Amino acid sequence: MADNIKIIKKNLADTTTIANLSSIFEITSTIKINATKNDVFLSQRFYVDLWALYEELINAKSVEEVNQRDFEFDKTICLVVTSSGSFSGPADDEIIRLLDSDPDTAGSDIAVIGTKGVSILTAKGRKIILGFESPDITKPIDVTPLSDLVSKYKKAFCIYQTFISLASQKITKTNLIPSQSVSELKSRIDIDDYIIEPGYTEVMEYLESVILNISLSQIIFESRLSEYANRFKTTTVINEKAKDTIKMLKLQYNQTKRRLKDEALRQQLFQGNGR
Numbered sequence: 724m725a726d727n728i729k730i731i732k733k734n735l736a737d738t739t740t741i742a743n744l745s746s747i748f749e750i751t752s753t754i755k756i757n758a759t760k761n762d763v764f765l766s767q768r769f770y771v772d773l774w775a776l777y778e779e780l781i782n783a784k785s786v787e788e789v790n791q792r793d794f795e796f797d798k799t800i801c802l803v804v805t806s807s808g809s810f811s812g813p814a815d816d817e818i819i820r821l822l823d824s825d826p827d828t829a830g831s832d833i834a835v836i837g838t839k840g841v842s843i844l845t846a847k848g849r850k851i852i853l854g855f856e857s858p859d860i861t862k863p864i865d866v867t868p869l870s871d872l873v874s875k876y877k878k879a880f881c882i883y884q885t886f887i888s889l890a891s892q893k894i895t896k897t898n899l900i901p902s903q904s905v906s907e908l909k910s911r912i913d914i915d916d917y918i919i920e921p922g923y924t925e926v927m928e929y930l931e932s933v934i935l936n937i938s939l940s941q942i943i944f945e946s947r948l949s950e951y952a953n954r955f956k957t958t959t960v961i962n963e964k965a966k967d968t969i970k971m972l973k974l975q976y977n978q979t980k981r982r983l984k985d986e987a988l989r990q991q992l993f994q995g996n997g998r
Contacts (some may be wrong), residue, residue: 727907728979737973742965745958752955759860759948763886766941772881773937774901777930780923781902795875802899802939804883805840806953807857814884814953817894819847821882825896828880831977834872836943860947866939867937872897873935883942884949890956892949897942901934902927955960 770955803822805815819840822828834853841854853872858864873879879899885890919926 728976729982731972731976731979735969735976738965738968742826742962742969745962745965747989748958749955749962751761752951752958755951756948756955757953759944760886762860763944763948765935766944770934770937770941772936773917773930775910777901777927777934780927780930794831794877797877798835798857799828799878800873801828802830802834802836802873802878802879802881802883802942803840803844804942805835805837806950807837807839807845813845813981814892814949816882816892818882819843821894821896825880825882827878828896829880831880832876836869836871857947857950858943860944864943866936866943870932870935870937873939874933878903881939881942883946884953885945886948886952888952891950892952897938899935899938901938903929 801822803818805818817835822833826975832848832852833844834855835844835851836855837857841851844851853868855869881899883894884896885895887893
């Protein structure tokens with residue numbers, strides 16, 4: 724029984740360490756969520772305004788006309804954005820499952836952001852065109868290598884996790900080619916009323932590149948925000964389970980200690996009666 728109490732004390736110390744560490748991770752995730760959420764919302768607001776202008780201009784001519792162009796690769800690429808480490812929950816596996824099951828992305832070329840996605844796809848024997856580590860979002864993000872790659876493909880999609888709330892995230896697939904995402908609407912702009920320099924095609928190509936870069940940056944921010952939220956949820960569960968385990972171990976420790984005292988008292992009484 725003395726050995727049991729030593730084991731309980733060790734388990735109690737280990738579980739207390741886990742509880743303390745998970746509390747630290749909770750606090751860290753909360754700080755990162757608050758800092759990142761503001762950047763995401765500001766990016767979304769700017770993107771909505773820019774997209775409205777782009778949609779008006781493209782509908783002023785013809786979506787089909789703008790989409791008639793030559794691409795270096797007459798096929799599809801899918802950008803998969805996954806987490807950078809542990810405590811990310813099941814989201815990365817769900818993203819890869821959608822990549823394989825969605826008719827738009829199954830069999831496509833693959834580019835990956837996030838070491839977790841690279842690890843999962845490599846284990847599956849899947850070929851990756853390009854793999855990127857998750858960028859440090861506290862510094863300016865250069866998405867030029869990604870946008871240059873995406874621009875070469877006739878079709879391009881991205882699968883990633885979006886932030887809805889601290890308790891809820893959603894796996895999303897989005898079209899990365901701006902002109903292919905525009906709905907056929909009547910434009911309020913008559914381009915014949917304007918002088919567009921250096922030309923309509925050049926302006927639209929420039930706007931597309933800007934929108935693509937903003938889209939990629941926004942996707943990275945949203946994905947990282949969702950990752951922080953997943954870490955918060957995971958560490959919260961770990962912390963709660965650790966606290967429950969601590970209560971149970973303390974109860975076991977006190978009960979075992981009490982039994983040891985009772986046993987020692989019985990032995991003393993027995994020895995006294997033996998005299």
